Structure formats: C-alpha cells, structure tokens
Amino acid sequence: MPSSVIAVRGLKKSYSTPAGDFPALKGVDLDIDAGEFVAIMGPSGSGKSTFMNLLGCLDRPSAGEYILDGRPVSAMDKDDLARVRGRLIGFVFQGFNLLPRFSLEDNVALPLVYANVERETRRARAREMLDKVGLGRYAASMPNRISGGQQQRVAIARALVNRPRLILADEPTGNLDTQTSEEILALFETLHREGITIVLVTHEPDIAAHAQRLVRFRDGLIVHDGGHVPEDHAEPAR
Template identity: 60%
Template sequence: MKRIVTTRDLKKSYVTGAGSLEVLHGVNFKLDEGEFTAIMGPSGSGKSTFMNILGCLDVQTSGDFELLGESVKNLSPDQLAKHRNRFIGFVFQGYNLLPKSDLVENVSLPLLYSRVPAAERRKRALEQLDKVGLTPWVDHLPTQVSGGQQQRAAIARALVGKPSLILADEPTGNLDSQTSDEIMQLLISLNDEGTSLILVTHEPDVAECAKRIVRFRDGLLVEDAPVEKRRIP
C-alpha cells in the first residue's frame, strides 16, 4: 500500500498585526492510497489550514509533511507549485470556476500549466466532463448551469491531471441535500476506482459516506476512527 500523506507534529502559526497566532498545535496524520477520509470539527478548529498545507497551497511553521514519501519542507515555491499541479486536485465549496470560460475550458485549465498541447487538453477535458455526466453542457458558461453541475465541473477539473489525491473543502456546502447526495455518489465512485480523497464537511450525513472520520478541535486532531456503517446514497 502506497502512503500518500504523512504529517508529524505539524504546526502552523499565522502572523498578523496582533502578532503570531498558532492555529495547528502538532497534527499527526497518515493517509494511504485508496483511502477516503472526512475531516470534521468546529469552525475555526484548523481544518482548512490543514487542507491548505496538504494541498501545497501553504507551508507549515514546523513539523513534517511528506507527500508521496517526499518531505515538502525544503521545496522552493516553484517546486511546490509543480507538486501541487502534478499530485493534487482541489474541489472547493464555491466551485472557483472562471466565469467567462465555458466548462470545457475550465476543466482543461490545469493541463495548460503542464504544457499539454491544446487538442489533447480539449480531448481529456471532454473525457472528464463525460465521466461526471456533463457532456450536454460542455460549451455552457458556469452561470448557465446549476450549482450541482458547477460542482461536477469542478470535480472534473480536479481529476483532469490524474492527481494522486483529491482534496475537497466543504464541496457540498452550497448544495441542497439531493444534489449533495449526487456529488457524494460521484466521489464514492471515484474512490471505488482508486482515487484517494480527503473531504472537509460540517454535515454528518456527508462524512458518513467516507470510510474514516477524523475530528479536529482547537488546532488538534482529537479523534480518528473508521466509519462503522457507511452511508451510500
């Protein structure tokens, strides 16, 4: 089994006008290939801070973070960006699609940074859009499709570079419960095909679709347990 993520005594402080504030106080966490883990915990407990570090969007203040066995601490900002692009797919609550680009352009965007030729980019984006059931909408703008469809497009964009890990921070936060279930079905099927996933959610119904739930409180990981009875919508 391949280890995707290891953190050891991971700490993070933010420096603000009022001084330095530590918000992660030493997090130990492991994720193997094929896992599907939900992160829960109160607002402000450090979930997004942790996800941003795992996603190479930010760096820890101290402690270790290894992605695919390699310590990320010594990478330059440029190398960090390459790591992010190569290994990580992101899905956010607000979809973060480019409003003036149609769905196929949005989904092909990550491939632009890896210098894939235009025709190949389009072909791969269309394949991913088909996988998430959006073939009829590929030339629509994000504003011309529903919230659930925008989130599907964001998932297709996260997948197009064939990442080792998908990080989803409250991906169902803006969706009604039926659409949220559709997104969870999609994430479950991706995990069944072997994609490793970490998802942050406030909703127990959503967390129970994962195989494991980790809980944060006040900047610490306080509980880590398998889901006894998974909810498969």
C-alpha cells in the same frame, strides 16, 4: 507497507498577529493511504482549514514534516509547490470556483495548460472528464448556464483532469441542496471505488458518514481518528 499518499509528522502552523503568535496547528501526525476516503470535521477555528491549506500545498508549515506521495513538501520552493498543486492534487471548493468567462471544456482543461500539455491532448482529456461526470454534452456551455450541482461536477472533472494522486474537497456540498449533495457524494464514492484518494472537509455528520474514516480536529489538534462517526460527538450543522 501500504503506499502512503500523505504522511504528516509534528505539523505546526502559527500565524503572527498583533497580539503575538497564534498557533493554529499545534503538532499533527496523520497518515492517509492510497485509496482512502477521509472526512475531516471540526468546529471553526479548530485548525482544519489551516490543515487543508497545508495538505493542498497552498501554504507551508511553520514546523514539522509533510510528505506527499513520497516527496518532502516542507522543503519545496514556490514554483515546486505550484507544480505539485497542478499535478498531484485536485481541488474541489465549496464555491465551485469555475472561471466565469470560459466554457466548461476550457475550465476543465485549464490545469493542463499549466502542466504544458498539448492543445489537442488537453481537449481530449477535458472531454473525457466531462463525460465521466455526465456533462459531456455541455462542453461548450458557460458556467452560468448550468446549475450549482452541475458546476460542482465540472469542478470535480477539473480536479481529475491531471490524474492527481489526491482529491482535496473543502465543503464541496456546502452550497448545494440535500438531493444535489447526495449526487455529488455518489460521484465521490464512484471515484473512491476507482481507487482515488479523497480528503473531504465538512460540517455535516451525514456527509462525513459517506467516508470510511473520520478525523476530527479541535484547538489545533486531532482529537479523533477512526472508522466511523460517533453520534454523541456529532455537532449541529453550523
């Protein structure tokens, strides 16, 4: 049996609203193996964001089971979830989400602070990751001194610094132009070749085309799970 990084069974999530409970996820089953590069697509309100929040341990499901790297996440308390976020998952956001007043090196090293890593080790690992994304010489710069594409590369370096089992990227190219997007995707593909598991949410079919596997959400359920992007289902970019 291939080692499955993510195993989701009957995952449900509903939000209570004044109009009653709103089911955002209605029972999702999904397995993602180590080293896979998966794209998740779906219109707004399809439940894909909710699903990503659950995968990222930012939220807990109403029902169902989520096993991350062999650990049952559904049963964990808040502190355990925080620990899992810090050590097993690397987040890449649409808006980069670097801390503005910290140097690139400090930004990349921040997850290690919460993982109680020694200062010297933190510095060395952060430098290593910045070199990996090609920004080693900007280590002491502030985030507002570099371009959007470079900021996203720093964010990827930050996601990688704790050697996570899984990278969760939520519209990582949403704020970038086409050429920069290609550069970022090239970086993801490099990571994929190195064996890192990547789950990427996107609206754009040509971005999703870089992935090996496409999962499509609609109305809180998975409606497609396959190896390629079917052109007839491609949706217009927003």
